[in-house]
Amino acid sequence: KAGVTQTPRYLIKTRGQQVTLSCSPISGHRSVSWYQQTPGQGLQFLFEYFSETQRNKGNFPGRFSGRQFSNSRSEMNVSTLELGDSALYLCASSQQGPYQETQYFGPGTRLLVL
C-alpha cells in the first residue's frame, strides 16, 4: 500500500500571501488529521476531517482552514501568512480517527514565510 503523500514538499511564501497544501491518505483511510510542527511549540493538532466533515479542531486562528474531498484527499489553507506560520505541516491518516488507532504520517510540507 502506498503511504501518505503530501504536496508540495517545500514552499516559500511572503507575508500576507495565502497557501494551499495537499494530502493524499492511505487508500481506505477516511480520517485525515493535520499538525503543525515547529521547534518551539512541537507538534500541534490543527484539525481532523472524516468523510468530508471537520470533526475536530485545535486551537489555531481562523486563518487556518481545511477541507476533505469525497476520495478522502484533504487540503489545508492558510490565509494572510505571518512569519510565525513557518513550520513543517504534517498530515496523518487513519481508518476511523486519531483516537485509539494508529495514525500514519506523511513526510510533511515545509513552509517558509519571508
Add this chain to the structure above:
Amino acid sequence: GENVEQHPSTLSVQEGDSAVIKCTYSDSASNYFPWYKQELGKGPQLIIDIRSNVGEKKDQRIAVTLNKTAKHFSLHITETQPEDSAVYFCAASGGGADGLTFGKGTHLIIQP
C-alpha cells in the same frame, strides 16, 4: 485539554546500552498512548503504542510501560544501535476532541 510532558529533551547513550524516555499526561480520560520516531526530513513513524487496559507491551528491543494511576508512561529501548538515533515523541489521545497531544520530543543520540 490534555497536556503531555516529556523528559529528557536530549539523551545520549553508548551503543549497546539502554535508553529510557518518560512522559506524563494530565487527562485521566486519555486511553491511547503511541510513541513515534522521527528521522531528519521525514514524518513521524509509529514504533509502538499502548492502550489503557494494558500495563506493558514489548516489541523486540522496544517496550512501553503505562501507569494509569500515576498518569505516566515510558519508552524503553534496549541494546541501542546507531540507527536508533532520532527524535522520539510520546503522545496521548482519547480524553477529548483534540487529536493526538504530543510531548515536546527527545533527541536520542547513540554514541559509537
